[in-house]
Amino acid sequence: MKKQRLVIPHEHGGWAMVSVPFLLGMFVINPWWVHIPLFLAWFFLYLATYPLLQAVKRKSSRKSLIKWAMAYGSVAALCIIVPLVQFPELFYFAPVFIFLFSINIAYVIRRKERSLINDCSAILIFSLGAAAAYLVGGGGWDKTMVVLVLFSFMHFMGSAFFVKTLFRERENKRWHIYSKIYHIGILLVPILIGFLGMVVPYIFSTIKAFVYGGKPMKPSRAGIIEIIGVVQFLILSLLFLN
Template sequence: MKKQGIVIPHEHGGWAMVSVPFVIGMMAGRPQWMHLPLFLAWLLLYLSSYPFLQSVKRKKERRRLITWGVIYSAIALVCLIPVLLSFPKLFYFGPILLVLLMVNLWHVKQKSERAVLNDLCAVLIFSIGGAAAYWLGGGGWDRTMLLVVVFNVFFFMGSVFFVKSVFRERTNRRWIACAKGFHVLLLIIPWLLGLPWMMIAYLFPLVRTMAYAGKTLRPMKVGIIEIISSVQYLLLTIAVL
């Protein structure tokens, strides 16, 4: 992150997580115009969370980071007001998201952002965004909402395992074995949930992990692989759900 200029997250995975579950949830329901301000609010809340969390550990830049966090939050609130006025039930997601965000904050304070639990909570937050988009589109607290959340959680946790297996945990044989085993499990989960065709969306992540886990890859190549993985997952999931 540069010391001057706009503050934006630099993790490419975050951009996929903030958009893919939302689009899947929206398409699982009925897309409508109100999804636009909801997505803008969701995106801006994601943008605001980054400087707020970074301000906890970057004390020298705290004032600047908090300023950007407030700016993003204020714009997000403006976008969120018409959505909540027309669909106030979305407030129900607030406490859940707040608890998960507090877990993320705790890990930042403990300087353990790379912990699996922290990653899981972040993935859950983004997956709940998909549930909110589905509910706004005419869905309910039903099986489809559960599937939107579960499938997204499994997919993005697979990404967490893969990315760590080619970077920080590249020499950790136990981690690599867990990453490969987790992706094999991804082929079984859709059958257990009654949507066997969904396993097709997890084939590319499986091949990717089997081929590259434990190997040295440039960040650019990993980013391209993850973009391809996210796009194919998005399209196939929309087709199945």
């Protein structure tokens, strides 16, 4: 009997995006034990979306992929019970998630997964983890929740621009310009909304965009740079938001 392979996402950036915004929202407020089942629910929901999106593309293995999605989704559903009992307001995130995820599905159907709009939708979904963690920690539907989502989104969109200029759009000079404009913009946004210190976590991203954007680079080296970038973003963001 052929051994079935574990179906998990292969994009390393996804692992950072599912965890870092959540950690940011959790540590900026008040970490406690309910964050554990909430994160497990969030993590397994992320795992469930991968085979589900793959099932849209791959008819030959659709049945197996749907089974994997249902298995991961079942674990997520079990893990979310306690957080939902404690915080029924978490239900409010469901329509937003469904809407954004439907955009991802639409782009997969059209075979345009690398579209910037699709990236925006996926990154915004991940950034909602910061809002959920903040809410469970005792936060409200306030300005801090909004900026947690915004700052997470800004960082990972910067990564999306950077990676595109390294690989798929390396020969496209317009993308290099877009990336540089974007990275200048993320230095200005914190100032404009009254979070001057939050300029600091984006300095690394802006420097790498100008120094390495458009230049040949091995995926492994790009991955190391991205890991350094996301770790410093988390640490410095917590420093300036607390």
